[in-house]
Amino acid sequence: MTTEAAHFEAPRGMRDFYPAEMAVRNAIFDAWVRSARAFGFAQYDACVVESLDLLKRKSGEEIVEQIYAFKDKSDRDLALRPEMTPTLARMIVGRQGQLAFPLKWFAVAQCFRYERMSRGRKREHYQWNLDVVGEACISAEVEVLACACHALSLLGLNAGEVKIHLSSRALLADLLAKAGILPAFHAATFLALDKRGKMEDADIRRLLQESGLDSAAIEAVFRVAGIQSLDQAAAMLGEQTPSLATVQTLFRLANEYDLGAMLVFDIGVVRGLGYYTGVVFEAFDAERKFRALFGGGRYDNLLGDVGGAPMTAVGLGFGDVVIAELLADKGRLTGLQAKLNCAVGYMEDIQQPVARQLVRALRRSGQSVDMALHAEKPKQFFGRVGKGEFKKAIYVGPDDVARGIVRIKNLDDRTEEEKSLSDPVGR
Numbered sequence: 501m502t503t504e505a506a507h508f509e510a511p512r513g514m515r516d517f518y519p520a521e522m523a524v525r526n527a528i529f530d531a532w533v534r535s536a537r538a539f540g541f542a543q544y545d546a547c548v549v550e551s552l553d554l555l556k557r558k559s560g561e562e563i564v565e566q567i568y569a570f571k572d573k574s575d576r577d578l579a580l581r582p583e584m585t586p587t588l589a590r591m592i593v594g595r596q597g598q599l600a601f602p603l604k605w606f607a608v609a610q611c612f613r614y615e616r617m618s619r620g621r622k623r624e625h626y627q628w629n630l631d632v633v634g635e636a637c638i639s640a641e642v643e644v645l646a647c648a649c650h651a652l653s654l655l656g657l658n659a660g661e662v663k664i665h666l667s668s669r670a671l672l673a674d675l676l677a678k679a680g681i682l683p684a685f686h687a688a689t690f691l692a693l694d695k696r697g698k699m700e701d702a703d704i705r706r707l708l709q710e711s712g713l714d715s716a717a718i719e720a721v722f723r724v725a726g727i728q729s730l731d732q733a734a735a736m737l738g739e740q741t742p743s744l745a746t747v748q749t750l751f752r753l754a755n756e757y758d759l760g761a762m763l764v765f766d767i768g769v770v771r772g773l774g775y776y777t778g779v780v781f782e783a784f785d786a787e788r789k790f791r792a793l794f795g796g797g798r799y800d801n802l803l804g805d806v807g808g809a810p811m812t813a814v815g816l817g818f819g820d821v822v823i824a825e826l827l828a829d830k831g832r833l834t835g836l837q838a839k840l841n842c843a844v845g846y847m848e849d850i851q852q853p854v855a856r857q858l859v860r861a862l863r864r865s866g867q868s869v870d871m872a873l874h875a876e877k878p879k880q881f882f883g884r885v886g887k888g889e890f891k892k893a894i895y896v897g898p899d900d901v902a903r904g905i906v907r908i909k910n911l912d913d914r915t916e917e918e919k920s921l922s923d924p925v926g927r
Contacts, residue, residue: 513617604630679724843870858894
């Protein structure tokens with residue numbers, strides 16, 4: 501690549517979508533939208549530029565270092581949205597007195613975040629957001645998870661290939677309290693445990709020590725972090741708490757949805773600091789080769805934080821980058837790239853009107869048809885259209901016109917059938 505060409509590459513971390521990549525993106529979006537509609541979610545969208553103050557309220561001042569923030573010509577502090585949830589909260593608060601709750605909304609939103617890139621992480625991505633707002637029952641979590649699993653199935657992924665790791669911040673808080681960790685240390689403990697897997701345990705211990713925990717308390721934290729099952733968590737608690745009952749109910753309802761094989765209890769799922777208040781979850785490929793496919797949970801404070809009446813909520817964010825990498829790794833992309841129905845070519849300009857009439861008839865029947873824009877030799881035509889983009893091809897020559905027939909070639913198996921030029925659809 502020349503220096504001049506390199507100068508005009510897409511900005512670092514941003515993406516261009518050539519037709520092949522666009523086909524994959526469309527297939528992913530289609531699975532998302534079909535699933536959301538099947539589960540009764542209503543689609544919404546919003547401006548991609550948000551008030552910086554709104555984002556600070558949700559994520560804190562440090563968000564400025566992680567996003568594309570700027571001032572407009574009126575000196576207002578704005579930013580490209582890094583996620584959709586603050587926007588959702590703003591929109592709901594704006595019409596909170598007019599909306600009927602609980603509401604189920606979804607969006608496919610383009611998001612931007614300026615951060616270090618790694619496998620599965622870009623500075624620009626699309627994210628499918630599912631949210632249920634105004635429903636306190638655990639059935640909201642199950643509905644969101646079932647919808648996400650339905651999308652995975654549409655993309656050809658099953659419980660043997662994807663696992664959803666699930667826990668509860670409320671349950672973790674109860675376990676920490678049972679282990680003798682005072683509530684004042686819970687936030688710092690959540691933050692430290694959220695880094696497990698990304699940092700060595702020795703570094704986690706150092707973080708806990710710096711937060712004020714003594715060696716006995718740190719060992720208690722690691723005993724809690726070592727829980728391997730929900731039954732083990734129940735045994736450590738020694739009593740039936742509301743948080744435990746909630747997670748047990750979730751797994752029971754998930755089995756009724758036939759989701760049980762995909763869910764895994766994982767006390768290590770924390771999902772950051774302060775934002776989530778109850779059940780939390782993250783989905784990974786079964787081999788853990790990639791970053792999380794999606795994540796989410798219950799958040800009950802955000803509407804109040806942005807000036808609205810307090811209201812319960814459950815949400816999920818599902819990005820397009822990692823799922824595309826997983827589908828590529830599984831060899832599933834070929835089937836996602838939908839072919840056009842037919843390509844039509846002709847030998848000489850005198851056959852062009854016949855070819856055009858043929859194309860019009862096929863398009864009226866609902867088929868997707870590409871017509872050659874100039875006369876081509878047979879070898880040139882079939883060499884061009886036989887590269888996997890079309891299911892069938894029709895080449896109109898003088899003999900076909902004279903006989904009043906059309907020969908339709910199946911490009912997959914190279915078989916051929918004849919139909920009348922006056923009725924190429926065969927009605």
